[in-house]
Amino acid sequence: MQSEENFERSRSSFVKFTEKIFNLDETDKEEEKNLIENWKKELKLEETYIKVDNQFDLLYKNNKLNYNNDLVKFSIALFIVAIILGIINLWSML
Numbered sequence: 001m002q003s004e005e006n007f008e009r010s011r012s013s014f015v016k017f018t019e020k021i022f023n024l025d026e027t028d029k030e031e032e033k034n035l036i037e038n039w040k041k042e043l044k045l046e047e048t049y050i051k052v053d054n055q056f057d058l059l060y061k062n063n064k065l066n067y068n069n070d071l072v073k074f075s076i077a078l079f080i081v082a083i084i085l086g087i088i089n090l091w092s093m094l
Contacts (some may be wrong), residue, residue, distance in 0.1 A: 007063050014056050018049070 040046065 003063065007059060010056065010059060014052060017052065
């Protein structure tokens with residue numbers, strides 16, 4: 001549950017970061033545009049965005065894998081319990 005909450009917070013922060021950075025380009029003032037371009041170059045925002053995007057993708061995929069892994073484990077355990085109950089039922093008939 002904690003993992004899901006952390007994942008959701010990370011996703012939300014990532015979306016806000018993306019919106020903030022890419023909405024900066026919508027200004028009409030040439031001076032501000034130049035300033036923004038300089039910031040992007042100095043702060044390496046494109047590279048940072050790509051790194052954050054890749055890390056987010058990895059976290060997302062790992063979270064999905066963990067969920068699927070837990071589901072498979074639960075299914076196997078349920079299957080084993082069903083087999084044991086079936087064996088007990090057969091044994092009681094003999």
